[in-house]
Amino acid sequence: MIRMSIDRGQWPQLSRLLDAALDLPPAERDRWIEALDSSFDALKPDLRDLLSRASSVETRDFLNSLPAVSSGSSDSVTDAADHAGRCIGPYRLTRELGAGGMGSVWLAERTDDSVRRPVALKLPHVMSARIGLAERMVRERDILATLVHPNIARLYDAGISPEGRPYLALEYVEGVRIDRYCREQALDVQGRLRLFLQVAAAVAYAHAKLVIHRDLKPANILVTRDGEVRLLDFGVAKLLDDGRAEMTRLTELSGRALTPDYASPEQILGQSLTIASDIYSLGVVLYELLAQTRPYRLSRESRGALEEAILEVEPVRMSGVAPPGMQKALRGDLDTIVLKALRKQPEDRYATVNAFSDDVIRHLRRLPVLARPQSTWYRVSRLIARNRVTAMVVTVASIAVLVGAIVALWQARAAVAEGRRAEEVREFIATIFQEANLDSDQSRPASVLELLKQASNRVDALEAEPAVRVELLTLIGSGLLSLDDTDALENVARRAVDEGTQSLGSDHPLTVRARILMVWAHMYRGRTQEAGGEIDALMQVMTRDESAFGEELIELWRIRADQAIDAHRYEDAEAAAMQALTRAEASFGAQHPESLRALGVLSTAYRRQDKHAEALRTAERGRDLALKLFPDGQHAMAIFARAEYGRALAEAGDVAGGVEQLSLATRDAEKLYGPTARTVGFHLQNITQYHLQLGSIQAAVVSSTRAFDIMKEHAEPDTFNYAAALNAKTQALLAARRGEEALPATAQIQEAAKRLFGDTHPNAVGARASHALALGLSGRVDEGRALIDAVLADARRTQKPSARPFYIAGDLERLAGRHARALARAEEALALLNGGDGTAAELARVQMQVGLARVETGAAEAASMLDQALSGFRESQSEMTPAQADALVGRARLHLDAGRADEALPLLIEADQFWRDFDDQSRWAGEAALWLGRCLRTLGRGPEAADVLDRARRTLSHSPILNDRELVTRI
Template structure:
């Protein structure tokens, strides 16, 4: 077949594959014509043969050539062919025995397919040059090569009685960790090939075999060999990577260079091919990263990234180019999940929890459409899996569920906390803010023992009004505080040490009451009365840092914590280190925070300091959830809850704090029933202590609204959001930042319900409040504009979306460095609005300043960016 004829066959095949089966015959009657305009039966037969082969989108590549059938040769060099064990698009694989008497050995002999096009024969010959460069225990070793007795090229590789890695793992019911260990061997083999300047380009289960060592169960025969990898299933598995038959040398200066695959020939396996392969572009090391991602997806889930059973090759290729594979954990809710989970020695619920978080993110990062957004190479992918197995933060970051500007809200939870004087936690898939004053109020220091009887008496008097100690009897709290403040000024004017201790006690109570301004002033006054590094100075600075953190001044809190850690006596340094770790978490430096907390927890456990251990465990739980490890977060929070319930009782406010944070994590883990039960318990405690009209009660009701919205109960969500809004307006005042948060939540519920006019009204209200309280150029005002931009886009109001995204982009560009996901997202929203208005000439200007491959984008935004640039 000539190249021109093949191009015509390929074009007709691609077009026919996209047509319904019942309509193909008419299409072929019309289009398959000879140069004189008459029918071309031979051409039609070739196209129909390819369509038949394509019917199940099988693993092999199309058979290129004239379909000749020849008997096998008697010999291939010194090898006698015994039985055919495999067949691919380019040739046959035979089990062979050494026949020249030099030594006894078996080999897998690969013969070129009869009638293969001349340039593909050259490619087959090139495989010998590629394999000759590779000497790795997990790569099939080249024994020799040459020309068989019938003139066909051949090569001989070490023969292994192995089976595809997916079959091997399923038959032995290997768990996730064991599968990852075997997969790590594969990554190392591919990384070695890349170091030798060779790309595989066809990584799939049938090219990754596992051979069992003697003593294990026998397996079917295939070609390959392997590197040892211990498993718990009894015996060892040796991995071998096979078939560099379509590999391409990267070293352009090499004395021999394999012919480049013609784009129209698309020599690949569609289900495992990277998008650039489908488009006919050059393969790179990133192509193999994609193939590894597809293999890992199947190892973990038992299905391929794109559920395309029974679909045509063209449909599979469209999915590779356009569709986003579901997160691996999501597949545990599909049909056949029980059997697939059983093959992994677990059940669907446990498998979902095991895959959710790190593994979801790692797999989808390897499978990203854009090569530059995947891992840098197989070694980087293997390192991230090792970090996951070691419980360390991974490089992969989560993608948003869809391109909605409301994803800005999720990323701005720390910024919202700065304006709301609290910590904002956002539940998964919820479009609004989910408020929680999480760990800030959990850091009250134990009261110092008083040496002076008068001071002891006064501190005890003040603490009668502390809401964390008074068990709900706070009717006289403000009277007590006013009286205590007056007594401090009058009775201790000449006693700075006692006055400082009393001011610390007063500051702590004001902090727990939510009067952060007075708490700030009292802590600063107390700290000024004591020499640096003394217990009183340390206590005042730790208290001041906690207030700064609650108020959202994370930079100020970090400075004070660092100062306290440097100057404090040894017994107080852990408190400062734990506080610093929490601030780093709020600033977004999650890896540094996690490392510090590991030190703090070890020291707390060694010291047996259960009171502070529970606080640090609470904060670690929230951190681990932020890191995408909700299972670990839940474990830490449950341990904190157990300690608090034993030490403080089930009805203490500190216990309720952890109940609520645990509920948020359980919500993120996809366990709404457990989350709701925990929210209800926390709500009951808060109501017992505070009654209905308290900001803690409102915060939990706001969280319940977010849970209802996540489950599609928009009426229930609105009911809870409105209750929170009413309480905050009553207790905190109409201008408090919490009010704007509740307004955004209500607007988001209307947005989800398609009530765009109502959503706009609430979003606009929140925008006006944020502009008044924060200033027109504040980044949170940009968030409000982005929300409106998304709303206008959904409502089909492209001109309004354009204006809103321009406002958002202006604020984000001023606040963030180039390439920040929020800034890029706003500019993509702007460009899309222009595109939908037919103003495509203005799109490049809208995207000016956006880097070629900005990190951290969700998949839909990244795809939209590529589309708009094209």
């Protein structure tokens, strides 16, 4: 039999020898042992003993451990006799539920007048004369008879058939294995813990009856349709004697009945068992339910490697191997609880199952658990968790978000925060949050930004090593990055970089992380060139030793993609984003937050290249992953993923759907960060362009004005981000034809674009065209025409010019009264748009312009072009716009020219009402009123016509356009 004196320290070497021997044919094993070096002499007896019991060593389930007992023909009962319909005692077999080496289990029912109910009938394969198995059956009957608990499958009956075959009639449980049930029901962490507590209650009850199970595993734990647990198979259980279960002659005959994956170290060594053995097995079961894998990573797949791991290797923390969506919930308390249950020494585990389950319950109630020391840091983290649903919900939730971000970052980088430095970092952060005094009755606890600023100031006075100070500043800066405070972020990041460079060196890992934080500050300030230079420098440092900068290198590839997008190098952005995604999925898996971040940047890169199908597919994948990782949506990554999905949706053609998604993302960002956060500004800026596409001009003015007011607090005036926000506002003002308001901004944007991109870059060309339009709308038509002529000359030299400068040129020529030139410019724009570029609303706008120019010049097909424009506006825009009102006026004029004033009237009433609601002081309001008045006069409605024409005269007399003032004299 297996020796009971195997030394724990010898086991790893013995296990490797056993693996090697088992790979040999049985006939060669003795010769191989004799040939071993003399240094192995002390292990040879144990090795021979183990090899002599190879079948027991390789067993993986009790039912497969048939003892080696010889049997005569007179004692045998064959499986062939078992079939549906056969009777065993008072039970008729219905169908086989399962079978193993020891016996089978059948669904059966009684044939006599007793209670008719289905039972699970347990039958051995051999006669009762085989003493070992009969003893087991009797023992299981005796044990189960003492256990009456709602979570333990009950014993209904036991006996011996007329053929001498023992049987047990057990409660038939219609259920599935607990691990499968958790998967199929997609239970969250709390749901799995509550299910586990039912198992623990059953085991604790058995222990109170002095019974240990000794084979706890998911296969022996079923869950019913109603979510009730049933614990099965006490066939290997042992009644305790003074708390210990010794080996018996039965165990020697049958082999050690255990399932190695769930066996405790003392079971592996064949030592006496206590309730601590069941606690260990429960720990493995809980580990597997939560992490969805088992505790040990094996270097080789063998029984020996598994037993070596159980005896010698510390389990991996669940939070490091669980699916990404569960890692955060497992980090901390649950990791600690389960690792305590899995301690190698029985005395180091929980003293009882009740103590184990009590800690699980304390965790569910957000109370400190007993498995870990009561440090300041730990007490503060529990204090914050308990207060998330108090009246201080907004502040506390913000603090909780920050704590989560900082703790997660710190834990991810714990490998570089060793020893005393690690403890200094933890206690410093704990002290800061403890000062928030969340359990007090103060009406207003410290806000998260106040806490961070306090922390930042205290670092200066902290007597600590430079490494501690740099790490603390970087952690605080990461919190500020998450909370969108650009000023504070840059201040802290610069201090961290300066101290790290001076004290540790610019290439030290802590300094590198601080430099990455500074790159983010450059990006948010709009300093694209500074960001690009630092990214290149950091890439050189990190690629020299990629193993030291795994997560940071992925982040840097993402930043490089963002920076390339800002610099309009979209192919470079796509390549960098693909690098980030590939590396993230290889390092963390496809269901990890790092992969989610990379998906968002990749979708943006696709969008900017007009790869709309790829962008939407990628963004949708990111949106779905974000909802899986952050179901409540209140997380920075979930907000970003939803916003990116909205942009991809809009640019793929569903503009209204895109605005809806972006609006939801903006709402969530306001809740998480506050109404003036940088992220809110970015989302509002993006919403503006889609409002313009939908024709929601007034909404675009509101959203763009608010976006700019936010962004100017975060970005410097000479940066791209500042100019982009200002440009969104000017585009809305130009769409509303408020040229004088837009003019100062367009001048500023024109200079910024020239400085950032150069004269011929599409952004610079577009900025100059906008300024030309603003000049014209402000009454400086000739200046605008001169500028737009220069812009068109540059645009024509490009390989793929935008249509926008051409139709802006058409607007300016029309304002100047040069309608033939207006028609030529508009037709050039139409030709470019007919090539496939531009939105449906943009195409309708140019069709309107061509139609109006044809009306003015008397060219053919004006009506057809205006009808196409009106149809395009109605299909693509949810509200009437100035351009659509222009088309209505133009179409009405054609009706008037044809003598159909009655058909012109409703079109002119609609256009006039639009302008009265939209901007009754606009010169276009005056123009619409002018044509409505003429129509009314034609229809013989003199008094009405006089009132409307008088309104037109007053409006046009204040127009900055010279031709309008001349027009007034002809009314």
